[in-house]
Amino acid sequence: MTERNIQVEPIDRRAVEDQDIEIVERKGIGHPDSICDGIAEAVSSALSQTYLDRVGKVLHYNTDEAQLVAGSSNPRFGGGELVEPIYILIVGRATKEYEGTKIPTDTVALDAAREYLHENIPELDVGRDVIIDVKLGEGSGDLQDVFSEEGATVPMANDTSFGVGHAPLSETEQIVLNAERRLNGEFAADNPALGPDVKIMGKRERDTIDVTVAAAMVDKYVENREEYDAMVEAVRDYTHQVACEYTDREVNVYVNTADDDESIYLTTTGTSAEMGDDGSVGRGNRANGLITPNRSMSMEATSGKNPVNHIGKIYNLLSTEIAETVVAEVDGIRDMRVRLLSQIGRPIDEPHVADAHVVTEEGVELSDIEPEIVDIVDEELADVSSITKRAIDGDVTTF
Amino acid sequence: MTERNIQVEPIDRRAVEDQDIEIVERKGIGHPDSICDGIAEAVSSALSQTYLDRVGKVLHYNTDEAQLVAGSSNPRFGGGELVEPIYILIVGRATKEYEGTKIPTDTVALDAAREYLHENIPELDVGRDVIIDVKLGEGSGDLQDVFSEEGATVPMANDTSFGVGHAPLSETEQIVLNAERRLNGEFAADNPALGPDVKIMGKRERDTIDVTVAAAMVDKYVENREEYDAMVEAVRDYTHQVACEYTDREVNVYVNTADDDESIYLTTTGTSAEMGDDGSVGRGNRANGLITPNRSMSMEATSGKNPVNHIGKIYNLLSTEIAETVVAEVDGIRDMRVRLLSQIGRPIDEPHVADAHVVTEEGVELSDIEPEIVDIVDEELADVSSITKRAIDGDVTTF
Amino acid sequence: MTERNIQVEPIDRRAVEDQDIEIVERKGIGHPDSICDGIAEAVSSALSQTYLDRVGKVLHYNTDEAQLVAGSSNPRFGGGELVEPIYILIVGRATKEYEGTKIPTDTVALDAAREYLHENIPELDVGRDVIIDVKLGEGSGDLQDVFSEEGATVPMANDTSFGVGHAPLSETEQIVLNAERRLNGEFAADNPALGPDVKIMGKRERDTIDVTVAAAMVDKYVENREEYDAMVEAVRDYTHQVACEYTDREVNVYVNTADDDESIYLTTTGTSAEMGDDGSVGRGNRANGLITPNRSMSMEATSGKNPVNHIGKIYNLLSTEIAETVVAEVDGIRDMRVRLLSQIGRPIDEPHVADAHVVTEEGVELSDIEPEIVDIVDEELADVSSITKRAIDGDVTTF
Amino acid sequence: MTERNIQVEPIDRRAVEDQDIEIVERKGIGHPDSICDGIAEAVSSALSQTYLDRVGKVLHYNTDEAQLVAGSSNPRFGGGELVEPIYILIVGRATKEYEGTKIPTDTVALDAAREYLHENIPELDVGRDVIIDVKLGEGSGDLQDVFSEEGATVPMANDTSFGVGHAPLSETEQIVLNAERRLNGEFAADNPALGPDVKIMGKRERDTIDVTVAAAMVDKYVENREEYDAMVEAVRDYTHQVACEYTDREVNVYVNTADDDESIYLTTTGTSAEMGDDGSVGRGNRANGLITPNRSMSMEATSGKNPVNHIGKIYNLLSTEIAETVVAEVDGIRDMRVRLLSQIGRPIDEPHVADAHVVTEEGVELSDIEPEIVDIVDEELADVSSITKRAIDGDVTTF
Secondary structure (H helix, E strand, O other): OOOEEEEEEEEEOOHHHHOOOOEEEEEOOOOOOHHHHHHHHHHHHHHHHHHHHOOOOOOOOEEEEEEEEEOEEEOOOOOOEEOEEEEEEEEEEEOOOOOOEOOOHHHHHHHHEEEEEEOOOOOOOOOOOOEEEEEEEEOOOOOOOOOEEEEEEOEEEOOOOOEEEOOOHHHHHHHHHOOOHHHHHHHHOOOOOOOEEEEEEEEEOOOEEEEEEEEEEHHOOOOOOHHHHHHHHHHHHHHHHHHOOOOOOOOEEEOOOOOOOOOOEOOOOOOOHHHHOOEEEEEEOOOOOOOOOOOOOOOOOOOOOOOOHHHHHHHHHHHHHHHHHHHHHOOOOOEEEEEOOOOOOOOOOOEEEEEEEEEEOOOOOOHHHHHHHHHHHHHHOOOOOOHHHHOOOOOOOOO | OOOOOEEEEOOOOHHHHOOOEEEEEEEEEOOOHHHHHHHHHHHHHHHHHHHHHHHEEOOEEEEEEEEOOOOOEEEOOOOOOOOOOOOEEEEEEEOOOEEOOOOOOHHHHHHHHHHHHHHHOOOOHHHHHEEEEEEEEEEOOOOOOOOOOEEEEEEOOOOEEHHHHHEOOOHHHHHHHHHHHHHHHHHHHOOOOEEEEEEEEEEOOOOOEEEEEEEEEEEHHOOOOOHHHHHHHHHHHHHHHHHHHHOOEEEEEEEEOOOOOOOOOEEEEOHHHHOOOOOOOOOOOOOOEOOOOOOOOOOOOOOOOOOOHHHHHHHHHHHHHHHHHHHHHOOOOEEEEEEEOOOOOOOOOOOOOOEEEEEOOOOOOOOHHHHHHHHHHHHHHHHHHHHHHHHOOOOOOOO | OOOOOOOEOOOOOOOOHHEEEEEEEEEOOHHHOOOHHHHHHHHHHHHHHHHHHHEEOOOOEEEEEEEOOOOEOOOOOOOOEEEEEEEEEEEEOOOEEEEEEEHHHHHHHHHHHHHHHHHHHOOOOEOOEEEEEEEEOOOOOOOOOOEEEEOOOOOOOOOOOOOOEEEOOHHHHHHHHHHHHHHHHHHHHHHHOEEEEEEEEEEEEOEEEEEEEEEEHHHHOOOOOHHHHHHHHHHHHHHHHHHHOOOOOOEEEOOOOOOOOOOOOOOOOHHHHHHHHEOOOOOOOOOOOEEEOOOOOOOOOOOOOOOOOOOOHHHHHHHHHHHHHHHHHHHOOEEEEEEOOOOOOOEEOOOEEEEEEEEEOOOOOOHHHHHHHHHHHHHHOOOOHHHHHHHHHOOOOOO | OOOOOOEEOOOOOOHHHHHHHHEEEEOOOOOOOHHHHHHHHHHHHHHHHHHHHHHHOOOOEEEEEEEEEEEEEEEOOOOOOEEEOOOEEEEEEEOOOOOEEOOOOOHHHHHHHHHHHHHOOOOOOOOOOEEEEEEEEOOOOOOOOEEEEEOOOOOOOOOEEEEEEOOOHHHHHHHHHHHHHHHHHHHHHHHOOHHHHHHEEEEEEEOOEEEEEEEEEEEOOOOOOHHHHHHHHHHHHHHHHHHHHHOOOEEEEEEOOOOOOOOOOOOOOOHHHHHOOEEEEOOOOOOOEHHHHOOOOOOOOOOOHHHHHHHHHHHHHHHHHHHHHHHHHHHOOOEEEEEEEOOOOOOOOOOEEEEEEEEOOOOOHHHHHHHHHHHHHHHHHHHOOHHHHHOOOOOOOOO
């Protein structure tokens, strides 16, 4: 145990990789819940930057709520249209005036949301296909002079909260995470017919991994059923190839399994938000981009929270980062969970508990690597404000 | 009296030009009420065209309501910003499905409103400075196969309604109408500092005409108070010059009279909707573009109504057009009022009453010109469907 | 001409009673536009009283906008239901803080609107059948210490505005006004089947008056078509009887003329707002309760405006009151119009022009009664603040 | 393994009761997230019943989204007020017409939400203190004739989803759950000063349990700071006493620890939603009423989902019930986790996997009790439709 109350112990379960059944899910960036997460975080980053620009420090705000109400659409091969627009309500708290300076929180939020949608759901015509509304109230919270131009100081935790992170990702987790990212990356760049609403469920039973992909196709790039079927096949092949980069286990890939002769997953904008799927912040991926019922998860929504003083956000991002760093730098770890528990009134770099639970590789004694682990945890905690800085700059992923 | 029940009589008042006191007002295109009128009419025209394109005829709709909730702004010389966005709610009824074809009424409305704002209030960044929302319900009205690709037939009036129009415009009316149009036209083209929210009040007392202009200046084109004052002066000079083209009476022009050392009429977007002035349809200019308490006026909102079957809209536009045509083609008329009163169940080209009240010039006997007047009124009534056609094409002005 | 610039002249038209054609309309209290007017004025009165209670004077506010979006309903003999709720958005400006005291403007507005609906549209279940929303921004206007506990002083006009009033009402006007009031009063008390949305159109052609009534029936008090028809008949008889109290002319009454075998005017709540008729403030009755195209009308919405400093509201109410008082106290007047025109910067009891245009009875010389008229106008102007006081107390009708 | 693929295995971790650190949280019924959960579930139950009443079966709907935007308030000893109302938006999908019958989904939802608030947050004046709005779109889902008057049949799973439940509750879990329920039950009945927004965090470190209570006090029942402090003390004593019924460990109770001389947790309505805390569905308690990072949790929001066909809802409720039943009926179990994983296209009573992971008491062999466990799991699965039935009747708790 160090000054920072860092505990390293064996984990009280098998490595996830060794469990018989493993379930992993990721809602891609175009999923309605992810759209809300993405907007919430974009708004948060824009507000942080606006506060820094205008008053030299980040003021109290929290924009970790957004509600998406689905539209309805009329997709057609070659190009359809939205019939009823999507409605997105940005919700939260923000400081609107500081020492005589008015902060245009609402227009900043609208602008950030619009820009986020333009970049990430490009087929959505914001203003026609989607209405963005905003209700940001004044918060009741105290201001904190925490992150200012003069440099960061370490704030006190103002809540009892909890963050948890893991590393390394299991094979199934790597497959699910990377398949979505690469489908939405290089694959979509070459195949505009694939929309950003790609939802992937990975289920591993012992040594067989089933990967189920629900992929919204964009109608204007698909001329007929044959092209649609070909695109489904291309997604399957690509996903299978990606998966095999991460595992030697048997992999089965299923794409758009609900398709039948009459109904296929064709959309106009590439997101199911256009036809019946509502969404909101914090309902989808955890901070590491995955939903992993086999692991401890925090209920805390990470997206949209103020990265200066919201301990739940900081600890979820930091615990994940700690686990990743330890695993990258220390040999012999099969599975690792890092938990950070805050205590009200203590500096956030001194959590009440920071415990690292580890499954070592065969032949590795935990006691041999413990000092290394403790050092890294200690360093990462000391550098907690870098999480804040990167969140302000929009350089962390929160979902 | 003809088949069409056209009555021509002397008017029971002096010509407006001869009255001692005359008041005329025009809310320019950037005024919050006019913004609502303009959006309502743009939405109406877009819906009509969409119905024609999709199902070959104009279906039941009515979009003659829109509510604008003002924002708040922080104008500054050289360029300010909106702090709270303007909110515009498009309201009305529209048929959303016809024989299996879904009509995207809501997205059509949003698109039309956005385009209208881009063209008419160009400094408004739609989506950041203004939120456009829409609530179009299904109407209870019956469909009318009135205006279809196969050509127009004359519909039956489904309401007892009333339209009134006048010609020629008095000098004061011409000044008010043209000053706004030309300020928002050639003057603004040369002077981008002048925003579209130009409100003009003309008050004539016998032979003195006071023209009071409230002109929203756009901050990014005004560097300092001197430039602002110079622009006010330029508006005054230009308005005076325009006014003198329409009258030989004494003209006094007052611009932004509420300015003082601390407060001027500076805006970021060129409309007072950005800082506290709400608006709605039908609260501003009448169908001829003016508010004229010296004349009969209809309370009916013309903007946004269905031009196929809304008798109030058609008769307000038509009565104005009849009066203008008569005055253009028949010599000897000093003042003319045309009223059209519908009767439920009769074809709209056969109004219950069409009366033309006329003040002739000295030496002209009404009986001498009555046949000519009756002929023109008759022709115009027979051609009532051209009003509908032009309204669908967006070629009439309704406010 | 007096110090107050009061002018008395012959009117430049025939008495309305002598014109060949006269049209008069009244939208009853349950009409969607009237609902908006009523709510706007109720909110205004509640805000005024709240300001007086909390800070001792009426602060800046204006709530003269409200938008009603119609619902949809499923009326049935014996009792139907709303399917989609009505939506009402209260819009305006209000001062939310004064010298450290927060004013709960939004909850006051919601409460006033709810109470107004309970009293006036009792079959509406507020919260289930109708959603009331509110958007009151901070205004840009200056505060005025005009109407405070220490007593009223006369404020300066802050706008060039115009009010107009008439007296006496013509026979047709009396019929329309009183028929609606008494149908919604004693008749509805005895016949709950009659809902408050009673719209009356009076059309007089020389000596024949047609009164057309559109009366929303409340389904739960009507068991079948026979009862419905009987109620229509009862409304007709009652209206005819009321009409004959005000005229010796021929009167024809038509009720629910659009009824046919398949469609009748049956509602669940007694207002057409439940099924497709939208509404907003200032689109219906003028300040005297009527729409009278034969007379000069002001476009100004009276309902919801601040009665302390909004010159348009004050002058519309005052000009009507002046005309009524003059006609009540001075013999020999057939028709009278009073116009009040403000001048920016002058006290509102000293209008720029106060002109009374009069049609005298045969044998009465205007010059004989002019002094009496001037005296009354003068007194009424001197007592202008009583209009404000009664508006605050909710003791004026504005629509 | 049975026909139903029921697996019973040792759990791969220590019993939660034996872990060093345990964290448990419960957001009480008045917490903004719980308010949303409660409304969503009340709306769901009301819609199910309406469908059964009107068309004899439950149609497609999903109301598992609701967004609460906090108000602002001015609490004061003896009674304060809301300044800005809370705004709640009910979101989801619902079938609005079925074989010619219109279903009033929106008014049913509004009514259910209002009634729920009246019962559970009685100090909220719905309509004044809170605006309830609704946006229910038509869903894209197929109808399922699953739960009709003719009786239930077992539907097919239409998604790959996952439910997890546990039993028995650990001591800390029992304390947190029961303390909130009893504070909001018998304690609040005697002490109206305690509002329903009671948030409890339990943290056990080995044999010390810290219980942190954040309890919103209702201002009108608290006259001064002394009474407030006395109420805080009473909550502490009561909570301590409740806690000691469930454990012999050391218990420390902390109530409203953020209070200081200037700021206390005083509210007007008993919920922090009145002053800055937003909320939404699925962000708070899991289906068993707790947030338990030490245990597997499902991200799935249970509240508001259709209990007929939403496999995530059904399996979360059912897995919890199975675990509770097994533990109640089978001796020798210290900790048990039940997981149910659906497979698309198979009947929901035949999950792809139903695994029971068990920690037995010392001296108990899992193999001895396995048959009993399997039998109970089998029976419970066979009776899956009783979950649906009770959810429709509003007889399950989902948060």
